Amino acid sequence: MKNTVLTFSVFALMVLGCKDATQVETVNSESNESVFTVAEIEDGTNSNLVVDLADTGIKIQPTMYGIFYEDINFAADGGLYAELIKNRSFEFPLPKMGWEEPHSVRYSLNEGSGFSKITNYVDPQGGNRRYSHTVVHNDETYELFNNGFRGIGVKKDAQYNLSLLLANADGIEQLNVALVDTLGTVLASTEIFPDAKDWKTYEAVFVSNKTEAKARLKITFKGNGTIDMDMISLFPKDTWKGRKNGLRKDLVELLDGLNPGFLRFPGGCIVEGRTLAQRYQWQNTVGPIIERELLINRWNDEFAHKPAPDYFQSFGLGFFEYFLLSEDLGALPVPILGCGMACQFNTGELVPLENLDPYVQEALDLIEFANGDVNTPWGKVRKDMGHPEPFNLKYLGIGNEQWGPEYFQRYEIFAEIIGEKYPEIILVSTPGPFSDGDMFEFGWEQMKKLNVKLADEHYYKSPQWFLDNADRYDSYDRNGPKVFAGEYAAHTPGVEDGPLENNWMAALSEAAFMTGLERNADVVLMTSYAPLMAHAGGWQWAPDLIWFDNLQSYGTTNYQVQKLFANNSGTDLLSITQDGKPLIGEQALYASAVKDTNLNELILKVVNTSNVSRNIKVKIQGGKVQTEGVAVSMAMEDLYAINSFEEPTKVSPQESEIKLDGELLEAEISGQSITIYKIKM
Numbered sequence: 001m002k003n004t005v006l007t008f009s010v011f012a013l014m015v016l017g018c019k020d021a022t023q024v025e026t027v028n029s030e031s032n033e034s035v036f037t038v039a040e041i042e043d044g045t046n047s048n049l050v051v052d053l054a055d056t057g058i059k060i061q062p063t064m065y066g067i068f069y070e071d072i073n074f075a076a077d078g079g080l081y082a083e084l085i086k087n088r089s090f091e092f093p094l095p096k097m098g099w100e101e102p103h104s105v106r107y108s109l110n111e112g113s114g115f116s117k118i119t120n121y122v123d124p125q126g127g128n129r130r131y132s133h134t135v136v137h138n139d140e141t142y143e144l145f146n147n148g149f150r151g152i153g154v155k156k157d158a159q160y161n162l163s164l165l166l167a168n169a170d171g172i173e174q175l176n177v178a179l180v181d182t183l184g185t186v187l188a189s190t191e192i193f194p195d196a197k198d199w200k201t202y203e204a205v206f207v208s209n210k211t212e213a214k215a216r217l218k219i220t221f222k223g224n225g226t227i228d229m230d231m232i233s234l235f236p237k238d239t240w241k242g243r244k245n246g247l248r249k250d251l252v253e254l255l256d257g258l259n260p261g262f263l264r265f266p267g268g269c270i271v272e273g274r275t276l277a278q279r280y281q282w283q284n285t286v287g288p289i290i291e292r293e294l295l296i297n298r299w300n301d302e303f304a305h306k307p308a309p310d311y312f313q314s315f316g317l318g319f320f321e322y323f324l325l326s327e328d329l330g331a332l333p334v335p336i337l338g339c340g341m342a343c344q345f346n347t348g349e350l351v352p353l354e355n356l357d358p359y360v361q362e363a364l365d366l367i368e369f370a371n372g373d374v375n376t377p378w379g380k381v382r383k384d385m386g387h388p389e390p391f392n393l394k395y396l397g398i399g400n401e402q403w404g405p406e407y408f409q410r411y412e413i414f415a416e417i418i419g420e421k422y423p424e425i426i427l428v429s430t431p432g433p434f435s436d437g438d439m440f441e442f443g444w445e446q447m448k449k450l451n452v453k454l455a456d457e458h459y460y461k462s463p464q465w466f467l468d469n470a471d472r473y474d475s476y477d478r479n480g481p482k483v484f485a486g487e488y489a490a491h492t493p494g495v496e497d498g499p500l501e502n503n504w505m506a507a508l509s510e511a512a513f514m515t516g517l518e519r520n521a522d523v524v525l526m527t528s529y530a531p532l533m534a535h536a537g538g539w540q541w542a543p544d545l546i547w548f549d550n551l552q553s554y555g556t557t558n559y560q561v562q563k564l565f566a567n568n569s570g571t572d573l574l575s576i577t578q579d580g581k582p583l584i585g586e587q588a589l590y591a592s593a594v595k596d597t598n599l600n601e602l603i604l605k606v607v608n609t610s611n612v613s614r615n616i617k618v619k620i621q622g623g624k625v626q627t628e629g630v631a632v633s634m635a636m637e638d639l640y641a642i643n644s645f646e647e648p649t650k651v652s653p654q655e656s657e658i659k660l661d662g663e664l665l666e667a668e669i670s671g672q673s674i675t676i677y678k679i680k681m
């Protein structure tokens with residue numbers, strides 16, 4: 001069957017790095033920019049490929065496929081950080097946000113039900129500045145609710161750790177704390193008897209009698225009088241690695257499935273802040289949880305069409321936890337720090353060069369925190385938090401999406417001072433959020449001059465861009481800075497913003513592009529899809545690798561692609577060609593080949609972006625392989641197919657056995673497919 005060229009061209013979306021209403025342009029349909037071209041190929045076309053087992057001398061770095069983590073889309077509070085109570089310590093700028101008192105009366109000294117008065121500590125400890133001084137006039141009617149993060153997700157028969165800090169009970173004999181569903185039916189409850197004047201932690205375990213995505217915490221009282229309350233907290237007992245008050249297990253398991261070589265954190269634009277005062281300051285995110293200072297999340301009010309006024313960073317998930325997570329995942333930690341420039345898509349506020357010292361000091365302190373001896377001030381903080389061993393920090397990013405001369409003036413100062421004290425640390429710089437253009441070129445010139453080791457490139461582009469750029473790195477200077485493709489994702493124009501963007505068209509084009517990343521493993525040392533996670537009820541940015549709600553989570557089509565590549569990354573690059581040339585889209589085929597010297601395995605990745613099946617003959621030369629192997633493949637006729645909560649693995653790999661005829665692998669690959677062949681050598 002002969003296919004016509006199908007071009008989905010209307011409304012190509014140009015996404016320039018940090019996407020907001022002003023930066024998103026729809027391209028006039030008259031420009032006819034293609035979104036994803038389905039190539040004109042005869043059904044059953046034969047393609048003859050040649051794989052050479054001889055070493056190219058190019059190593060696939062263990063960091064080739066990693067994770068980009070940013071607290072966007074409620075990825076931390078309300079997501080990975082498993083706390084279920086929002087604003088548990090009354091520190092939000094509106095201190096009762098997340099809390100409700102349906103029958104409170106505040107205009108009477110002793111009538112009505114009662115009222116929680118937000119009170120400042122005389123002697124605040126770090127970021128813990130407030131508590132609730134709750135006055136109960138009528139214990140039969142006063143109720144205090146917490147709504148959680150767009151509801152509290154609880155599962156039937158699962159256990160939840162409740163804890164409260166209480167003090168100064170006067171006339172209040174008992175607190176009844178319950179989880180209730182949307183109709184008010186009790187799912188679990190406990191009684192707490194405050195018996196101390198001083199602040200004391202009271203704990204209980206809830207077992208929910210029902211699964212409910214939008215439960216609420218309800219506190220009622222026995223006795224009329226007053227009581228002080230702080231840090232009202234509820235965590236699932238079953239967290240990642242069973243750590244008390246830890247991370248959401250299903251989400252970390254998805255991350256673990258990616259077998260990441262590195263974990264980049266904490267972002268993203270969140271590093272820079274919309275203003276310098278709102279930048280991410282890692283030192284405020286370590287130490288006792290209760291003392292960590294709350295900060296507005298920069299995605300709180302970033303997009304007028306997606307406001308999230310209740311989006312703050314409690315930093316329960318802070319730098320210590322990120323380092324620990326990296327360790328758990330066997331991933332190298334790659335923190336990124338601000339460089340004295342607020343987000344240039346926002347204020348672009350600059351610290352004068354003369355005043356840059358505190359910013360550089362933050363970087364030096366971080367290195368000490370991660371790697372320093374336990375007798376150094378920051379090494380001691382790490383030890384006191386329970387991790388005397390160093391975290392093995394090797395990479396550190398300076399600035400996120402920065403551009404222009406001001407950035408390089410600042411980067412140079414960081415590089416000089418850090419290089420002097422910690423020459424072993426590899427610094428990551430950036431040409432900015434652009435994938436080309438004069439600022440991008442300028443950035444590369446500067447990075448070369450400054451002898452930068454790793455350049456963080458970002459691209460959020462149409463699927464067609466990814467197809468067209470599978471050869472992007474073929475022409476990169478082999479002697480210049482190496483590349484960290486630190487944020488990328490195909491954005492499908494014309495698709496409703498949200499989970500539908502994580503469609504097969506996007507994932508397939510990313511896979512085609514990724515064969516190009518792999519073919520250039522001498523230049524591209526690190527790669528990560530972005531962003532990582534999104535709460536289906538609270539997201540700001542799509543597409544995302546993982547979607548979750550209060551109860552469930554799933555990996556998108558793009559996740560399946562990342563997982564496939566990362567779990568088959570190999571150790572050494574080989575060559576795979578057609579007519580002596582690399583496969584970069586000629587006849588809609590893309591391919592890369594590696595071997596894994598640990599598994600003694602040849603691994604081929606073949607992507608067919610045409611919509612017809614193809615016959616490939618792969619001649620394996622330069623060594624011997626076994627005559628049996630495995631093919632792992634994903635194929636979808638519908639380019640708009642997605643995974644979802646209802647069908648979380650609709651688009652996922654299928655495994656089958658393959659047989660070789662001596663040195664020849666003959667196979668039929670489906671239209672719009674990704675296939676990985678694994679053959680023992």
Ligand code: AHR
Nearest residue numbers: 017018019268269530531
């Ligand atoms: O991944 C979402 C955002 O995209 C990141 O915060 C930023 O670096 C980029 O603009």
